[in-house]
Ligand SMILES: Nc1ncnc2c1ncn2[C@@H]1O[C@H](COP(=O)(O)OP(=O)(O)O)[C@@H](O)[C@H]1O
């Protein structure tokens with residue numbers, strides 16, 4: 001019989017490439033201060049794909065920002081390769097929900113610029129950008145401007161832009177959020193095929209539990225705001241390679257969904273309740 005993993009951190013022997021050690025994040029000072037996250041601890045091994053789920057406003061983006069070095073924790077620390085994060089984390093690539101393509105540059109120039117700012121010569125940067133655009137299925141679209149590309153194609157350019165510096169850690173914050181369901185599935189498959197060829201550590205934030213289970217090795221659940229904590233950590237022991245659409249038909253997939261939703265349901269309800277209170281407040 002299939003037994004879903006328990007809500008405890010799995011034991012691993014590999015050293016963590018990313019470690020959150022009792023991280024708390026507080027915004028503001030004094031009586032008006034707001035504690036978004038409290039005592040979050042998490043280890044991500046090199047090459048591991050970890051998804052973070054939790055109700056809206058629970059601090060998922062906040063935790064990614066701490067790992068990226070864009071936000072300093074008010075207590076605890078983030079470590080990358082055993083070193084405390086201070087300033088921007090060079091080992092990490094970041095992909096947001098809204099891509100940040102420059103509308104006046106072609107797909108090729110948008111990807112190449114990620115190398116050029118690091119001092120790579122323009123000719124070499126463009127050559128490498130061309131190779132990466134081919135890997136994300138855009139070989140024929142290198143000269144298009146962002147407005148001439150579909151939402152899925154723009155997302156592929158943004159993926160290429162993130163990957164071209166060859167970061168060992170990928171921080172992805174609801175990256176496929178604005179896409180339709182079919183395109184999301186295709187992007188998930190593309191991400192998994194790129195990842196399996198060249199495993200990076202991935203921290204993937206999503207509010208979509210099915211997306212989390214179909215992509216990740218582990219799904220980490222955060223509790224509702226304020227003072228959110230990491231309340232569960234489920235190992236997803238589904239076979240790879242996976243197809244985003246087909247893995248969802250597996251009975252084991254539904255067992256994971258039921259087990260994790262069991263953790264998540266009350267937190268989502270709390271978050272909705274807090275929103276309603278906020279809306280009815282004078
Ligand atoms: N720079 C900031 N200043 C004040 N509050 C913030 C700031 N960034 C985030 N917050 C608050 O912290 C909480 C967590 O935000 P966030 O990490 O964006 O949530 P999530 O990504 O899970 O939806 C929210 O209540 C948000 O309003």
Ligand SMILES: [Mg+2]
Nearest residue numbers: 060061062173
């Ligand atoms: Mg967010």
